[in-house]
Amino acid sequence: MSVRVALIGTGIMGMDHARLFAEDLPNVELHTICDVDEGRAKEVADMFGAKTVLTNPESAATSSEIDAVVIASPDPFHAPLTKSAILAGKHVLCEKPLSPSSAECIEVMELETKIGKQMTQIGFMRRFDPSYAEMKSLLLQGKIGQALMMHNYHRNVSVPSNDFTPDMSISNSAPHEYDIARFMLDEEITAISVFQPQTQQAVKPVFMVLESESGVLVNVEINNVAAYGYDVRAELVGEKGSLFLQPTNVLTEQHTDLQATKGYAADWRPRFAESYRLQNKAWINSILTGHPSDIASNAWDGYCATRVAETGVQALKTGSRQIVELIDKPALYR
Numbered sequence: 001m002s003v004r005v006a007l008i009g010t011g012i013m014g015m016d017h018a019r020l021f022a023e024d025l026p027n028v029e030l031h032t033i034c035d036v037d038e039g040r041a042k043e044v045a046d047m048f049g050a051k052t053v054l055t056n057p058e059s060a061a062t063s064s065e066i067d068a069v070v071i072a073s074p075d076p077f078h079a080p081l082t083k084s085a086i087l088a089g090k091h092v093l094c095e096k097p098l099s100p101s102s103a104e105c106i107e108v109m110e111l112e113t114k115i116g117k118q119m120t121q122i123g124f125m126r127r128f129d130p131s132y133a134e135m136k137s138l139l140l141q142g143k144i145g146q147a148l149m150m151h152n153y154h155r156n157v158s159v160p161s162n163d164f165t166p167d168m169s170i171s172n173s174a175p176h177e178y179d180i181a182r183f184m185l186d187e188e189i190t191a192i193s194v195f196q197p198q199t200q201q202a203v204k205p206v207f208m209v210l211e212s213e214s215g216v217l218v219n220v221e222i223n224n225v226a227a228y229g230y231d232v233r234a235e236l237v238g239e240k241g242s243l244f245l246q247p248t249n250v251l252t253e254q255h256t257d258l259q260a261t262k263g264y265a266a267d268w269r270p271r272f273a274e275s276y277r278l279q280n281k282a283w284i285n286s287i288l289t290g291h292p293s294d295i296a297s298n299a300w301d302g303y304c305a306t307r308v309a310e311t312g313v314q315a316l317k318t319g320s321r322q323i324v325e326l327i328d329k330p331a332l333y334r
């Protein structure tokens with residue numbers, strides 16, 4: 001059996017999803033391509049052999065010809081399209097964040113609770129990254145004892161688009177960090193403080209300190225104007241040792257011209273290529289088996305990341321540590 005997929009949004013991420021479904025994954029038919037830019041949608045449909053081209057995202061999300069939908073349009077469209085798709089009985093892989101607004105994330109959870117089924121997976125693909133997976137496995141084996149601190153660095157060459165606002169470092173880039181910290185530590189983030197260095201740059205880096213339920217301290221640097229390359233690092237420090245993430249895409253170190261050099265990619269795709277593949281494979285498997293993936297982020301995880309982001313924006317505005325207030329976890333996600 002093949003899962004018929006509609007893809008909404010054919011930008012950088014949408015193209016990557018299209019390529020994965022068309023070329024790298026079994027049991028899936030890339031059926032419909034939708035973008036408000038018709039020319040772009042046609043181009044991607046031709047490239048990957050999709051049957052149908054649409055410019056109306058609502059029609060794509062609810063089409064009777066598809067089983068599932070990938071939402072890779074800009075952030076504000078994620079939750080409304082997710083809700084329409086769920087109402088039409090479609091499975092959803094929604095790019096992160098589920099919504100910039102936690103109220104909208106709650107609406108998605110209410111809808112899933114009403115139908116009694118999780119239908120949404122969120123694109124927090126780092127959970128599938130082999131290096132983060134090994135870090136988690138070693139932590140669970142007790143190799144470093146109890147976790148105490150986690151250091152995270154998330155650097156982009158430049159801001160992804162001209163519409164990128166300073167708050168989006170906290171609400172668009174950093175949710176990957178909130179999610180992976182929650183996943184690694186298996187507990188919620190309870191407080192956040194946000195700082196910025198003095199600089200004339202239009203999008204200043206942010207430096208955050210997150211606190212977890214059991215008191216683990218997690219610092220996060222988001223630097224979207226790092227200039228030198230796409231660079232994600234993490235170190236988990238425990239009572240008996242530390243685990244330092246190795247990038248999975250750097251395969252060789254060059255030794256030439258009296259220098260040793262390692263390359264950086266210009267964006268996130270090479271670094272997390274295997275994570276995206278495993279994430280999408282897990283999503284297709286969850287549809288075929290009827291069981292959500294144990295690893296993947298669900299709507300509750302999407303809500304928690306958005307709540308941390310909203311609270312982080314407040315922390316930056318007020319210049320003070322803020323408590324992250326969450327609703328009770330709905331039974332469907334326990």
Ligand SMILES: NC(=O)c1ccc[n+]([C@@H]2O[C@H](COP(=O)([O-])OP(=O)(O)OC[C@H]3O[C@@H](n4cnc5c(N)ncnc54)[C@H](O)[C@@H]3O)[C@@H](O)[C@H]2O)c1
Binds near residue numbers: 010014036125
């Ligand atoms: N998981 C990750 O690692 C990761 C990385 C980058 C971006 N993202 C997320 O993916 C989403 C898309 O990011 P991107 O970098 O591909 O953006 P992009 O700007 O490259 O592409 C967005 C595409 O959506 C189309 N679009 C705009 N409004 C639309 C609408 N209402 N309906 C349908 N299509 C519409 C645009 O024409 C464009 O083709 C964002 O929400 C972003 O947060 C996730």
